[in-house]
Amino acid sequence: MIQSVQRAFQLLETIAAAPRGARLSDIADAAGLNRSTTHNLLATLQELGYVTQPTRGGVYTLTDRFAEIARRSTVTDDLLRERLRPVLEAITQSTGETCYLAVPAGDQYVYLDAVEGRAPLRLTIPIGGREPLLGTAIGHALLSLRSDLCQRLAAEEPAAWEKAADSVEQARVDGYALDLADFHADIACTAVPVLDDGRARAAVAVAGPITRLPESRLRKIAALLRQATEAAHPPAADSTNT
Missing domain, CATH: 3.30.450.40 (GAF domain)
Incomplete structure (x- = not known):
């Protein structure tokens, strides 16, 4: 099990469970990670096009990328x-x-x-x-x-x-x-x-x-x-x- 991959999917599942989006603190708490690690993982997922944060400091939501793959x-x-x-x-x-x-x-x-x-x-x-x-x-x-x-x-x-x-x-x-x-x-x-x-x-x-x-x-x-x-x-x- 590659830990970074496991953590990334934990974050994605946490965001998916929040229909209106999830804040950094809530995502970190749900995944059991510190905020710095969570922020870095989210930044990578955002760069890859899987999550988005419409406003700085606001909630994270999933993009349509997974729907396209499906x-x-x-x-x-x-x-x-x-x-x-x-x-x-x-x-x-x-x-x-x-x-x-x-x-x-x-x-x-x-x-x-x-x-x-x-x-x-x-x-x-x-x-x-x-x-x-x-x-x-x-x-x-x-x-x-x-x-x-x-x-x-x-x-x-x-x-x-x-x-x-x-x-x-x-x-x-x-x-x-x-x-x-x-x-x-x-x-x-x-x-x-x-x-x-x-x-x-x-x-x-x-x-x-x-x-x-x-x-x-x-x-x-x-x-x-x-x-x-x-x-x-x-x-x-x-x-x-x-």
Whole structure:
């Protein structure tokens, strides 16, 4: 943990929690810092365009910079959803099971899109729903090619990481992850990462009752997922695992 970065985000979160802005003294007290250190950090954030102080000695407020970054992320997700929607539809048509698209979000992943299977008994998770990275097939598929996330989770959740580490490594070796009803009772899942410059930008997964998705069938579906996602979003010729 780099202390100066941690402190900078503390200040940003403190300002964000004050709709009408926050004074230097209040920001310093909330962050547990002296006023000189707080002022220097705020001056840097102001120079970078993330905070503003309209009047000298007045309150600090956030600029629109974060909203602009969020909008760019939303556009990227929309493009990803558009590119992979035909893959989800084709896999559901082929397997009869629900197919999902998900992206990492902190220590979780969020569902961007889904095409539901035709069977009456199926797993239904709303778009925008979240699940943890650790302990799930989608999470392990994402982590298998995201060393940055692995390192962070190993530091922040050592017990959970130790339990999941072997599965994440197996997913890296196999190119897909399996969940044989370990996370959701009676629900099995397989997931493959979607690569962007060698990193797992997203994951595509198939999930359903384990009575219809035993391990042997899941592995066959995983092969279909890999083939379909690589055709839709082929990895760069010189990409390497990170």
